[in-house]
Amino acid sequence: MKIKYCITILVLGTILSAFSQPYRENVFNTIGWYGYFGDHKIAKKWSIHTEYQFRRTDFITNWQQSLARFGVNYHFTDQVMFTTNC
Numbered sequence: 001m002k003i004k005y006c007i008t009i010l011v012l013g014t015i016l017s018a019f020s021q022p023y024r025e026n027v028f029n030t031i032g033w034y035g036y037f038g039d040h041k042i043a044k045k046w047s048i049h050t051e052y053q054f055r056r057t058d059f060i061t062n063w064q065q066s067l068a069r070f071g072v073n074y075h076f077t078d079q080v081m082f083t084t085n086c
Contacts, residue, residue: 032060039073047073049083 035053042048049071055064071085 030057030059031064032056045075047075049073049085 033053033055036051038050040048040050049069051067051069051071053065053067055066056062057064069085071083074082076082
């Protein structure tokens, strides 16, 4: 008896979840997003973090966004690092 209830709930849940999915529209974006990320060691425990992202639209013909970040890293160990960004 309990197995029938479990199977009924499982089947109803599957059917309801299949019908509850919203309609998805396919959108084809022509965005180019390029980036450079680097950490450059300047001392045993210190390094400089550099980052630049160049974002374009319409097959990279139109400017969308440009993002530059710089920071300083302190390496506590080989696996633990603290970074502050400007």
